[in-house]
Amino acid sequence: MDVSGDWNLIILPRVINDYDLDFAKEVMSLPEGKTMIQCYQCSYCTASCPVHNYWDERYNSRHFIHLARLGLIDELQKRADVMWRCVSCHKCTHRCPKGVLVEEVLKAILKTMAKKGLIDEYPSKKFDKFFTESVLEYGRIEDGELLFGWIEKQGYNVVKDPILKKPIPFLGETPEWLKQLVMKPIKSMNISFLVLNAKHMLFHPRTKNWNKFKQVLRKVVQEEGGLT
Amino acid sequence: MAKSVLVIGGGPAGLGAARILGKLGIPTILVEKEDRLGGNPILNHYHTLIPRKLKPEQVLGPYIKEVESNPNVQVKLKTELTACEGEPGSYKVTLSNGETHEVGAIVVAKGFEHFDPRRKGELGYGLYPDVITNLELEQMFSREGRLYRPSNGQLPKRVAFVFCVGSRDRQLGVTNVHCCRYGCALSGLQAMEIKQHYPDVDVFCYYMDVRTYGTWEYPFYWAPQEQYGVRYVRGRIAGITYSPADGRLRVKHEDTIVQRPAEVPMDLVVLVLGMEPSAGTKKVAKILGLAQDPDSKFLVPSEESGSNIISNKPGIFIAGACKGPIDIESSLAEGEAAGAEAAAFVGAKVTV
Amino acid sequence: MGVIGKRVAYYPGCSLEGATRAYDVSTRIVARELGLELDYLEDYNCCGAMESKNVTFMGTLLLNARNMSLARKQGHDVIVAPCNGCSFSLQRAEYFLQTDSKIFERVNSLLKEGGVDLLDKIPETYHILEWFYHEAGPQKVKEKTKRPLRGLKVANYYGCLYTRPHFYARTYSHAGGQSEEARPRRRETADDDEHPYYMNALFEAAGATSVEFEPMHTQ
Known part of the structure; x- marks a missing residue:
């Protein structure tokens, strides 16, 4: 009698029974996913990829392209926890001998997975959405507000000013890494810049003539389902 | 007057040789065992030839016409070489029709044979009607002009090409370890032809490597993928089975990139056949004492010569697929080179 | 020298008016001193960076x-951006607008809307x-x-998007890569893609010493 439990492995479905070719079709129907078809699996992209090299070898752009092209959904889903880890350094796209826009294709794959409900909302997307919301609202972003707004979203207890209800930097809870990251440049910063930054945080810089354009942008984003 | 030259084989290489010999005014005897000239491309009804995508009639038609109409060339159909005696420069040859001739030089162009896929039982050829060879696919195109599943006559939704059937395979013995050289490119071409006429058919190529060497890379490897969306999957097909439930075939392989076993449904499976030296090549090698590769039995050129059309016997030249897989345009060119060499050997004086 | 134009549109981008204000100030001063003219892009909006593109x-x-x-x-006719992300975003947009007429038409109709x-x-x-580098050059800087x-x-850190990907912008029409023009080609004024040196050259011209920093300077 097998007491190791290993025999159970044998009944797990390992055989690929079919391809989901509609998935690839959908990826390639996106303008940024079009070039996926050109890949010949040389792995120049993966060999250049810092995420693959220095973080986790399961992040493998070439492999994702292969899986997406054949529509091996379960394999893609197995890697859902690492697939969003791209840092957009564009070494892959830059070096691809076949002219595949690898970085864009990977994003197209992620978008398609999200659209089909094959992946939960991944951490990077949360920030992407937060950032894009800010752009859509004001036309411009403000570094400080973005940063501390995000920190607030992460569950830190930030202190807000009573009138405009905007987070005040470093007064409330602040992650240790951020303190270290910011304190050094701030010490050497011209005081007038600090004043300007504070002003910007309170009064978010806006693009004028933005409202009409904003409506169109929102419509387009909604069509693509980007913020859902 | 210069002595005559015997050309053995009426395929592309033999036609190339006979054509140039006739043009140079050398009395030439062309023997062909079948009842017409043209060799495999004509006799087996190839559809489109790599790499220039021409029809066999377009390429070989003018050669056949020229050879048949040149008074210097005697074409002897349904004839084979049976014996050869004598010295270089004056070979006494006996033909199967009883004739004997004295010739100054011989061009051997006995060609190749397609691998018989029945020898790979796991691929189910002969067992499942929807497993066909790439030769049969060519004939399906050239004779019937449409794509269908032999089992029910309907258009397949998915077609798989299985590369290297009868090539690079030690299980078949040492005879089939070489690469067929044409298979990758022809599969790319056939896949594109399918997609051109039936864009909705999904085409898969199961490969170990894709050897569309030299300038063939773009037209026969990149173009099928980039322009027609043909999918390449790395993994050798280890077996083909049939599912009575849905009437489709299953191609069994490991997707080596995913590292998972796969049994994927297909409607039509095309086996990409390897090349073997023809029985005639082996027979002629024995009669003439030509050197053969100990494994594949293809003819091998002289060790002293840099050119691959010079055989180990003075006055005997070898051209085309009898010395290894080769494409048709190169076969023609080799035949012409061998013909010219033979002409020089028998002392032709050519003035410009 | 002088292939880009001495008077260009200046797109600083959001960060240069916020946290990296110093970069904006010095950029304007340096341009003025070198006899170049930056025409501030009135009422610009965010380029979207990587986030909105995702x-x-x-x-x-x-x-x-x-x-x-x-x-x-x-x-x-020319926009100059001092931020890697902004110049990337604009070049990427340029690439898609120029290589796909359908996208171009759609964008134009939405702009109108x-x-x-x-x-x-x-x-x-x-x-x-x-x-x-091309309009002033190290000699002028000196x-x-x-x-x-x-x-x-000085450790010259160029960052990811300064040279990559080299064919976003006016040199590449993709659509499957069949024709001769469809092959990726480098923009002629672009820095060396794997071993950039423009910043080294300009800093050295200003008297600084570049320290050995490869291959990290584009990581």
Whole structure:
């Protein structure tokens, strides 16, 4: 009698029974996913990829392209926890001998997975959405507000000013890494810049003539389902 | 007057040789065992030839016409070489029709044979009607002009090409370890032809490597993928089975990139056949004492010569697929080179 | 020298008016001293950076097309951006607008809908280093330097998007890569893609010493 439990492995479905070719079709129907078809699996992209090299070898752009092209959904889903880890350094796209826009294709794959409900909302997307919301609202972003707004979203207890209800930097809870990251440049910063930054945080810089354009942008984003 | 030259084989290489010999005014005897000239491309009804995508009639038609109409060339159909005696420069040859001739030089162009896929039982050829060879696919195109599943006559939704059937395979013995050289490119071409006429058919190529060497890379490897969306999957097909439930075939392989076993449904499976030296090549090698590769039995050129059309016997030249897989345009060119060499050997004086 | 133009549209981007204000101030001063003219892009909007591009394709294109339209309105064919992310975003937009006429048409109709001038022509975007290097060059920098940075050791960090990907912008029409023009080609004024040196050259011209920093300077 097998007491190791290993025999159970044998009944797990390992055989690929079919391809989901509609998935690839959908990826390639996106303008940024079009070039996926050109890949010949040389792995120049993966060999250049810092995420693959220095973080986790399961992040493998070439492999994702292969899986997406054949529509091996379960394999893609197995890697859902690492697939969003791209840092957009564009070494892959830059070096691809076949002219595949690898970085864009990977994003197209992620978008398609999200659209089909094959992946939960991944951490990077949360920030992407937060950032894009800010752009859509004001036309411009403000570094400080973005940063501390995000920190607030992460569950830190930030202190807000009573009138405009905007987070005040470093007064409330602040992650240790951020303190270290910011304190050094701030010490050497011209005081007038600090004043300007504070002003910007309170009064978010806006693009004028933005409202009409904003409506169109929102419509387009909604069509693509980007913020859902 | 210069002595005559015997050309053995009426395929592309033999036609190339006979054509140039006739043009140079050398009395030439062309023997062909079948009842017409043209060799495999004509006799087996190839559809489109790599790499220039021409029809066999377009390429070989003018050669056949020229050879048949040149008074210097005697074409002897349904004839084979049976014996050869004598010295270089004056070979006494006996033909199967009883004739004997004295010739100054011989061009051997006995060609190749397609691998018989029945020898790979796991691929189910002969067992499942929807497993066909790439030769049969060519004939399906050239004779019937449409794509269908032999089992029910309907258009397949998915077609798989299985590369290297009868090539690079030690299980078949040492005879089939070489690469067929044409298979990758022809599969790319056939896949594109399918997609051109039936864009909705999904085409898969199961490969170990894709050897569309030299300038063939773009037209026969990149173009099928980039322009027609043909999918390449790395993994050798280890077996083909049939599912009575849905009437489709299953191609069994490991997707080596995913590292998972796969049994994927297909409607039509095309086996990409390897090349073997023809029985005639082996027979002629024995009669003439030509050197053969100990494994594949293809003819091998002289060790002293840099050119691959010079055989180990003075006055005997070898051209085309009898010395290894080769494409048709190169076969023609080799035949012409061998013909010219033979002409020089028998002392032709050519003035410009 | 002098292939890009001495007077260009200046797209600082959000960060240069916020946290990296110092970069903006020095960029303007350096340009002025080198006899180049930066024409501030009035009422620009965010380029969208990587984040919005990951969320919305057409939206990001629109953001950049609006900035391009502003540049055209101010009479420019060339936009210069000092931020790697911004110059990337503009070049990427340029790439898609130029290689796909359907996308171009859609963007134009959406611009119209949003009350923005149509793009009659797609302006080209250059990184500020490229512009300084080609319009002024190390020699001019040397001449104009008042207080040389003698003794200052500089590690020139170019970042990811300064040279990559090299064919976003006016040199590549993709659509499957069949024709001759479809092959990726480098922009002629672009820095060496794997071993950039424009910043090294400009700093050295100003008297600083570049320290050995490869291969990290583009990581």
